[in-house]
Amino acid sequence: MNVNSYTKIASRLSAAILVLFLAGWQGASAYTHKKLSVKFLEYQEDTFTLAKERNKPVFMLISAVWCYWCHVFEEGALSSEKVYSYLNENFVNVFIDADARRDLLARYQAKTLPYVVFLNPDGSILRKYGGVLEADDFLGLLKTLKKQVASGKPDGAIKDQAVFSYSPPSRFSADAIREIDAVYKEIFQENFDEEEYGLGxxxxxxxxxxxxxxxxxxxxxxxxxxxxxxxxxxxxxxxxxxxxxxxxxxxxxxxxxxxxxxxxxxxxxxxxxxxxxxxxxxxxxxxxxxxxxxxxxxxxxxxxxxxxxxxxxxxxxxxxxxxxxxxxxxxxxxxxxxxxxxxxxxxxxxxxxxxxxxxxxxxxxxxxxxxxxxxxxxxxxxxxxxxxxxxxxxxxxxxxxTLADHANLALLFARSYKIFKKPEHLRLARDTLGYARAKFFDAKLGIYKEGSLADLPSMEYLLGLNSIIAKAWLEIPEADRDKEGLKIAKNILRYFSGMADLLGERAWAARDFGFMEAYAEYLSAFKLYPGK
Known part of the structure; x- marks a missing residue:
């Protein structure tokens, strides 16, 4: 079955799933992978050594206990005997808790749940996608991928690696950030749904x-x-x-x-x-x-x-x-x-x-x-x-x-100190920012990141977290603010100030507008900056 066939399947399933949703899926709300007949291993490096030794592809499921569609997939396709028997015989199966391992969501660019990643025995990505397939369609995909691995032929079905062609400006420019603000407002106006409300x-x-x-x-x-x-x-x-x-x-x-x-x-x-x-x-x-x-x-x-x-x-x-x-x-x-x-x-x-x-x-x-x-x-x-x-x-x-843990925790303590004036909250904000700098700060780029840029799910992911850190530095009252922190915040604003064109391109064919949140974080950080 070719890529177009699976695209058609996904389209048909979207309609079918909507019917399931409206009818009400009668599954157990706290159903987990441990109750399944699929023999899952937890994510660790030894797992991939096992796959290489046995020359088996890896089926990796990224799921969450609160996720409705994850339960649909688990109670549907993965509970089918013909599916789990084939998986247990022919694949090394790995389960990832999306909440516990959010670093892996970023690494595998999981944009929705459940998210499925197939890897070759050597650990390279074979195919990945988000969503749900029914048992027969999922089994067909498993057999196709198994044959491709056995034949040694690469699979070019899905290539959704992030492409980072962004070149950050060398100098801070408040006018460039104001241009982002203008584009942002224009996108909001043009994509506002005047009949149903909301964006897109x-x-x-x-x-x-x-x-x-x-x-x-x-x-x-x-x-x-x-x-x-x-x-x-x-x-x-x-x-x-x-x-x-x-x-x-x-x-x-x-x-x-x-x-x-x-x-x-x-x-x-x-x-x-x-x-x-x-x-x-x-x-x-x-x-x-x-x-x-x-x-x-x-x-x-x-x-x-x-x-x-x-x-x-x-x-x-x-x-x-x-x-x-x-x-x-x-x-x-x-x-x-x-x-x-x-x-x-x-x-x-x-x-x-x-x-x-x-x-x-x-x-x-x-x-x-x-x-x-x-x-x-x-x-x-x-x-x-x-x-x-x-x-x-x-x-x-x-x-x-993770970087998200450090960023949000630092902002909380900075905001709490501003409100309650408790010295220990200022200390904790500084400590958290210090830990973040030691673990995630790239001195060459002047921003915070986890792993390589190519591993990130989107540029907005990087933009949002850095903007939160910038806000943490800037929400500390001026009398208590670290000069080095102000310098870092300015550099974050500088690094992302050339993203007006990227924002416009991002919105061009978008249906969902969750990416707007990262730009709002950035523009809010700019409003706090004293040198604008």
């Missing part, structure tokens, strides 16, 4: 950094951008907000917001709460006010773990549960809240929630935010390092922190 003709998201950028820049006055944000938020409240238990689902599958993607995430709801409160302050709305109240209630009652003293990161998807009326939900077991705390998610979320205090005036909610920040501070003081996630049942931290 594909999946619909609440874009918190983008929307907040426009609200903050409005400086208390309504304009065309704040009106578009307001209309989109009201649409989102009616489409992806849970009126029974509160909180927002992750996004909508369709351009008309008709099919929610049913995971509930801490960072999505924390940023949504901050956004709702600021939008409602600018343009009062009963719908936005009620949704904000319900979202705060959801975060407080469903995701905060009093024993840990911090917010947990996500509640898994369960389509059939969330489509039940309130009366039936009361008699049905709730989808599981996974007992893991991820540093990047918690840090990002608490930084958003710090902005909510002037609007909520809820002392109990504020105390939960404070406790979560202290939970992260305790990690720094006890471990003298940044980690990626914490398992409360084992009372142990796992995996050294």
């Amino acid at each position: 003709a594909g999946k619909k998201y609440i874009l918190p950094e983008t929307f907040l950028y426009f609200i903050d820049n409005a400086k208390g006055k309504k304009n065309e951008f704040t009106k578009m944000v307001d209309e989109t938020l009201k649409k989102a409240v009616g489409a992806i907000y849970d009126p029974v238990e509160g909180g927002f689902f992750r996004y909508a599958e369709t351009h008309d917001w008709r099919v929610p993607h049913y995971e509930k995430m801490l960072d999505v709801n924390s940023s949504a709460l901050s956004l709702l409160l600021k939008a409602n302050a600018l343009s009062p709305s009963g719908a936005l006010s009620d949704a904000a109240r319900g979202t705060a209630g959801y975060l407080s009652s469903n995701l905060f773990d009093d024993d840990i003293g911090a917010f947990l990161s996500f509640q898994v998807a369960d389509t059939s549960y969330y489509r039940l009326p309130a009366s039936r939900r009361e008699k049905t077991e709730k989808p599981a809240v996974i007992r893991k705390v991820f540093v990047d998610t918690l840090s990002k979320s608490m930084a958003s929630l710090l902005d909510t205090a002037p609007y909520t005036r809820d002392d109990k909610f504020a105390e939960k935010i404070r406790r979560s920040i202290e939970f992260l501070a305790d990690m720094m003081d006890r471990e003298n390092n940044v980690y990626h996630y914490y398992l409360p049942d084992e009372k142990k931290w796992f995996i050294k922190g």
Whole structure:
């Protein structure tokens, strides 16, 4: 079967999956790879040595316990006897937890979940794709790839390696950054869906950094951008907000917001709460006010773990549960809240929630935010390092922190110090930035990165994380600011200031506009820079 055949299969499956979604998949919400008959190994270098010794290709599945489509794939194709028998006999099978190993998401450029990577026995990439195939189609693909490996013929079906042709400017230019701002606003206007609201003709998201950028820049006055944000938020409240238990689902599958993607995430709801409160302050709305109240209630009652003293990161998807009326939900077991705390998610979320205090005036909610920040501070003081996630049942931290962990944690402590003026938070912000510099800073480029540029999923990935670090340096009050930090922030702004053309190209054929968030982070960092 050729590449075009699989493209047609994917197209047919998209329609079929939509029917499954609307009908309600009756799977167990916390289903994991350990319950499957596929013999999975965990990701480690020895695994690839095994594949080379046995001359077998590698089937690598990148999945997450909260991911709806991951359950569809696991309970569908991977539970088929003919599929798992073929995999166990002919492939070395590797499972990657997308949340625990976000560094590998970047390395393999996983843009959606589930994400499948096939590798040759020598570890080189054979093929990769995101999404779901049915059992017969997936088995056909397995047999085709097995034959290609046996024949020694390379597979040229999918080549989605990032192409980095970007040449950064040699000098800082505020005018160049203002050009990015102008292009950014033009893209927002041109791609705003005036009938269904939101951006683009594909999946619909609440874009918190983008929307907040426009609200903050409005400086208390309504304009065309704040009106578009307001209309989109009201649409989102009616489409992806849970009126029974509160909180927002992750996004909508369709351009008309008709099919929610049913995971509930801490960072999505924390940023949504901050956004709702600021939008409602600018343009009062009963719908936005009620949704904000319900979202705060959801975060407080469903995701905060009093024993840990911090917010947990996500509640898994369960389509059939969330489509039940309130009366039936009361008699049905709730989808599981996974007992893991991820540093990047918690840090990002608490930084958003710090902005909510002037609007909520809820002392109990504020105390939960404070406790979560202290939970992260305790990690720094006890471990003298940044980690990626914490398992409360084992009372142990796992995996050294990624760039995203360091960036979001540094910004949280910088923002917390600015608000509470606690000296230890300033120290922790500086410590985190110091760790990040030692581990990830490329002195030659003047930016932070993990691995090589060619391994990154997109230029926006690099832009977003560097912008967060720049904001961390710049949110420290001037009297306490490190001169070297200001220099680094300026260099980050300089490095990415030539991306106006890339932004325009990125938007040209886009259907989904999640990439806009990284540019909003960058433009927000520029607003903080004192030398603009």
